[in-house]
Amino acid sequence: MTARLAAHDLSVRYATPLGDVHALRHVDIEASAGEVIGIVGESGCGKSTLVTALANLLPGNARVSGSIVYNGTDLVGLDPHRQRMLRGDEIALVGQDPMTAFNPVLTIGDQLVDFQHHRHDLSRRQKEARIAETLARVGISDARRRMDSYPHELSGGMRQRVAIAAALMTDPGLLIADEPTTALDVTMEAQIIHLLRELRREFNGIIIVVSHHLGVIAELCDRVYVMYAGEVVEDGDVDAIFHDARHPYTRALLACDPARFHDRLDRLPTIPGSLPSLMTPPAGCVYAARCERAFAPCSNTAPAATQLTATHAARCHAVHA
Amino acid sequence: MLTYALKRIGLGLLILVFVMVVMYAAVFLIPGDPATVALGPRATPQLKQMLIERMGLDQPVWWQIIRFFGNAVTGNLGYDVWSNRPVSTLVMEALPNTLILGVAALTTALLIGVPLGCLSVMQRGTVADAIIGVASVAVIAVPSFVVAIYSLLVFAVMLRWLPAIGAGESGDILSQARALILPALAIALGWIGYIARMVRASMMEVMGEPHIRTARAFGLPEWKIVSKYALRIAIIPTISLVAVGLGAILSSAVFVEAVFSRPGIGKLITDAVNTRNYPVVMGTVLIMTAIYVFITIAADLLIARLDPRVRDVFRG
Numbered sequence: 244m245t246a247r248l249a250a251h252d253l254s255v256r257y258a259t260p261l262g263d264v265h266a267l268r269h270v271d272i273e274a275s276a277g278e279v280i281g282i283v284g285e286s287g288c289g290k291s292t293l294v295t296a297l298a299n300l301l302p303g304n305a306r307v308s309g310s311i312v313y314n315g316t317d318l319v320g321l322d323p324h325r326q327r328m329l330r331g332d333e334i335a336l337v338g339q340d341p342m343t344a345f346n347p348v349l350t351i352g353d354q355l356v357d358f359q360h361h362r363h364d365l366s367r368r369q370k371e372a373r374i375a376e377t378l379a380r381v382g383i384s385d386a387r388r389r390m391d392s393y394p395h396e397l398s399g400g401m402r403q404r405v406a407i408a409a410a411l412m413t414d415p416g417l418l419i420a421d422e423p424t425t426a427l428d429v430t431m432e433a434q435i436i437h438l439l440r441e442l443r444r445e446f447n448g449i450i451i452v453v454s455h456h457l458g459v460i461a462e463l464c465d466r467v468y469v470m471y472a473g474e475v476v477e478d479g480d481v482d483a484i485f486h487d488a489r490h491p492y493t494r495a496l497l498a499c500d501p502a503r504f505h506d507r508l509d510r511l512p513t514i515p516g517s518l519p520s521l522m523t524p525p526a527g528c529v530y531a532a533r534c535e536r537a538f539a540p541c542s543n544t545a546p547a548a549t550q551l552t553a554t555h556a557a558r559c560h561a562v563h564a
Numbered sequence: 565m566l567t568y569a570l571k572r573i574g575l576g577l578l579i580l581v582f583v584m585v586v587m588y589a590a591v592f593l594i595p596g597d598p599a600t601v602a603l604g605p606r607a608t609p610q611l612k613q614m615l616i617e618r619m620g621l622d623q624p625v626w627w628q629i630i631r632f633f634g635n636a637v638t639g640n641l642g643y644d645v646w647s648n649r650p651v652s653t654l655v656m657e658a659l660p661n662t663l664i665l666g667v668a669a670l671t672t673a674l675l676i677g678v679p680l681g682c683l684s685v686m687q688r689g690t691v692a693d694a695i696i697g698v699a700s701v702a703v704i705a706v707p708s709f710v711v712a713i714y715s716l717l718v719f720a721v722m723l724r725w726l727p728a729i730g731a732g733e734s735g736d737i738l739s740q741a742r743a744l745i746l747p748a749l750a751i752a753l754g755w756i757g758y759i760a761r762m763v764r765a766s767m768m769e770v771m772g773e774p775h776i777r778t779a780r781a782f783g784l785p786e787w788k789i790v791s792k793y794a795l796r797i798a799i800i801p802t803i804s805l806v807a808v809g810l811g812a813i814l815s816s817a818v819f820v821e822a823v824f825s826r827p828g829i830g831k832l833i834t835d836a837v838n839t840r841n842y843p844v845v846m847g848t849v850l851i852m853t854a855i856y857v858f859i860t861i862a863a864d865l866l867i868a869r870l871d872p873r874v875r876d877v878f879r880g
Binding site: 298300327328329330331332335336338339340343344345346347348349354357358360361393395396406409413 | 773774775777778779780781782783784785788792793796797870871872873876
């Protein structure tokens with residue numbers, strides 16, 4: 244079966260003693276097998292909450308509404324046991340920080356054997372053989388010896404390769420990479436991006452890449468969702484987003500990307516203002532307070548999505564098809 | 565690892581010397597000379613002189629300490645002032661009972677406390693967690709000799725299920741085991757609470773770490789995450805606690821052995837202190853300190869064994 248993922252009207256709020264935090268509001272996401280989806284936005288915009296919801300790993304105080312339909316099954320409200328059976332089998336997650344992603348007192352090999360627990364058909368020896376093979380595939384030489392290593396004996400870049408190998412080993416239909424390069428230095432980042440680019444050619448499930456790094460998204464993804472304050476403000480093909488961005492926030496974000504400057508600047512550009520409180524989200528457009536194009540309806544009416552082309556949409560009062 | 569072990573053992577020997585120096589100092593801090601204290605104010609000078617010579621108190625202190633250690637190395641811990649039996653024999657007679665008591669109490673505490681702590685974490689925020697929490701604090705708060713007296717009253721005197729005094733018939737394992745239950749439980753009860761709280765606290769911390777999220781992301785069952793991924797890390801502070809706590813266990817053995825009239829180190833020390841039997845006090849304290857030092861080293865080595873990061877620090 245070809246994997247298909249569709250989140251519709253997905254909202255997540257966290258119950259806290261101070262009140263509810265509306266981390267994600269009315270998000271629609273679609274993806275089918277073979278696609279690489281990028282999710283981009285500044286810190287605190289709900290990127291991680293979105294992928295955590297997709298991976299069924301939200302904490303106990305999270306309240307989810309809407310639907311996440313994966314291959315015909317709605318993940319929202321699925322019983323915990325069936326959720327667990329999907330994790331590490333159909334859905335795999337590569338975490339943000341490879342330095343802390345592995346258990347420090349167990350060997351890499353031991354953990355990767357455990358991670359294949361859904362494969363009851365394989366013996367331990369067969370699982371170890373698969374690990375060696377997958378580690379070699381992600382560019383780790385000396386795979387057999389590395390399996391006996393503890394995580395702290397590996398470099399950050401190598402650990403992230405192991406994390407990707409762990410995810411690949413489960414043959415997932417949906418592979419989520421949550422900020423896969425954020426904790427790495429520039430050289431390592433380039434290597435991991437290179438690895439992910441190679442993998443996407445052979446991988447035939449859905450890949451979701453989360454990053455606040457526009458360059459990573461541009462290099463890896465087919466389609467992009469731009470998020471702001473828990474909402475998707477614009478989505479479209481990677482070319483449309485990077486060359487024909489219509490939402491003021493997307494444009495501002497692109498204008499702040501140092502990689503796109505032609506000249507040296509004394510000061511890096513920023514978007515003035517800060518994110519609205521997610522405890523009491525604004526009644527109108529979430530971006531209105533920081534938007535240079537804001538006008539009358541922005542502060543009290545939430546904009547509906549304007550379909551610009553078949554695959555490009557923006558939520559803004561100032562954008563017209 | 566070997567260098568580390570040797571370093572620890574060297575440090576342990578230093579601790580032993582230090583403890584004995586303090587012990588000697590304590591003897592000299594008691595008003596009047598030890599012989600007078602031991603024999604009472606109405607003893608004849610000849611008798612006092614005899615006792616002083618027998619205890620070696622006429623020699624300079626540094627010489628006494630060196631001689632004490634010199635003898636201790638060859639297994640001679642001095643002689644009981646009153647019965648003239650070798651202290652080493654007295655200790656060897658009493659030690660097995662105390663060790664069995666301590667090990668039984670500690671094993672019971674670990675076998676019950678660790679699973680309770682894990683259960684608390686798996687059921688966090690529920691009624692079961694709250695009950696375990698309250699019960700733990702309650703048993704920690706009750707001193708072991710109180711538990712000893714009440715359990716004696718209920719199970720030995722009123723219900724007559726278990727023997728009230730002694731360590732059981734020698735050679736009869738079953739009778740010895742029955743005599744062990746109440747004293748072991750009296751010591752273990754508070755430790756069950758301690759260990760459950762400790763395991764819960766460190767486990768809660770570990771369960772929030774990203775690698776647990778990774779294990780969850782791969783759909784590992786919760787019991788496996790708790791028992792393998794979290795416990796291996798969370799048990800480390802508990803090992804340190806138990807190693808340090810062994811001193812407390814041995815000192816609570818003093819009370820518990822008194823309540824149950826169990827022959828053991830605790831009883832030996834209490835009796836010796838009461839009769840100012842210094843060689844016995846010294847010998848027993850030396851042995852207990854040695855055991856304590858040994859267990860602390862063993863615990864550190866065990867931690868190094870469990871945590872490869874610690875291991876590498878010592879290797880490098």
